């Protein structure tokens with residue numbers, strides 16, 4: 001596939017809400033989570049802010065089309081992945097893994113101590129996917145600080161807390 005991963009530019013922001021909406025269509029496979037496919041997504045202004053203040057990578061194809069993005073912030077010397085989305089049509093072609101690798105490489109280059117995220121423990125394209133890349137699921141004792149806040153915020157937004165988990169990739 002002729003595709004590159006690069007840092008996002010302001011001009012990319014307009015394309016990102018549609019990618020997140022399309023990606024979320026995958027949740028229709030799980031009846032309890034199907035509502036997520038129609039849930040509100042971050043708008044272009046929010047993406048613009050993130051492009052300025054956080055780290056956003058996009059997957060760009062030779063024709064200029066964007067198919068996915070990953071947004072992350074540095075917290076407590078760790079890179080925290082806030083969102084990873086690949087448009088439905090492009091899923092299953094390795095783009096999510098490439099975006100994840102770009103974030104991990106950045107964290108290594110910055111000598112951060114870990115990469116973290118919160119996700120669904122039991123969906124095959126969530127925790128098991130991250131596990132394949134070396135992430136480990138944190139038990140409740142090991143989940144602290146901003147990860148607890150993130151999980152609580154997700155529950156407040158209606159996500160089923162018992163299916164959510166925090167994960168961490170420790171960097172040497």
Ligand SMILES: CC(C)(COP(=O)(O)OP(=O)(O)OC[C@H]1O[C@@H](n2cnc3c(N)ncnc32)[C@H](O)[C@@H]1OP(=O)(O)O)[C@@H](O)C(=O)NCCC(=O)NCCS
Nearest residue numbers: 023026084085086091092093094095096097119124125129
């Ligand atoms: C998660 C997501 C970004 C993965 O992107 P992708 O480009 O489809 O993923 P890849 O093609 O790189 O596949 C990586 C792994 O994910 C898993 N996976 C991806 N899609 C899957 C699916 N539909 N069903 C089961 N497993 C799947 C597989 O384990 C795959 O590894 P494999 O190729 O060795 O089998 C994408 O599925 C998505 O946008 N999902 C909706 C939003 C979401 O769940 N985001 C993550 C929030 S934490």
